[in-house]
Amino acid sequence: MGSQSLMKVPVLDFSGVLKPGTERWKTLTQDVREAVEGLGCFEAVYDTNFPDSLQKEFFSAMKELFDLPLETKMKNQSEVLAHGYWAPKSHAPLYEATSINHAEQLENIEQFTNLMWPQGHPKFK
Numbered sequence: 522m523g524s525q526s527l528m529k530v531p532v533l534d535f536s537g538v539l540k541p542g543t544e545r546w547k548t549l550t551q552d553v554r555e556a557v558e559g560l561g562c563f564e565a566v567y568d569t570n571f572p573d574s575l576q577k578e579f580f581s582a583m584k585e586l587f588d589l590p591l592e593t594k595m596k597n598q599s600e601v602l603a604h605g606y607w608a609p610k611s612h613a614p615l616y617e618a619t620s621i622n623h624a625e626q627l628e629n630i631e632q633f634t635n636l637m638w639p640q641g642h643p644k645f646k
Contacts, residue, residue, distance in 0.1 A: 531556040535567040550625060561618065582644050587617060589637060594619060596636050 533552050540546060556563035587594075591608065597619050599605035607618040621633045634645045 528560060530560065531563040533563050533565055535565055535571060537568065537570070554625060558620070578644070586619070586637065586645075593637060597621075597633065 531552070533549065533556065535549070537545075539549065553563065594606045595608070597606040599620070599622055601622055604620045604622055607616070609615065609617050621629055623629050634642060638645060
């Protein structure tokens with residue numbers, strides 16, 4: 522009988538004040554990247570200093586991204602295995618994903634944003 526190992530969803534702590542450029546910021550952004558690239562998700566925990574408005578804005582932005590027309594999302598192609606845009610399939614109709622290669626580099630984020638919104642977008646920059 523073979524052994525089975527269960528994958529655990531990473532738990533990332535966003536508590537406290539996060540300032541871009543600090544060591545904590547760099548570590549947490551790397552942890553987010555590894556979680557999303559490895560498993561595709563993570564559980565975010567945070568203290569009461571994390572505004573509800575920021576959480577709502579994040580989910581609103583993600584909905585806006587995935588509500589783009591299919592032909593727009595399909596522009597996000599990658600030569601890297603399991604990167605780019607993944608449309609729902611008949612065997613996984615609820616799975617849809619998109620990724621940005623080396624998202625820690627600002628120019629890659631800007632390139633992705635310009636690809637999805639050539640006219641610009643106030644929240645994705």
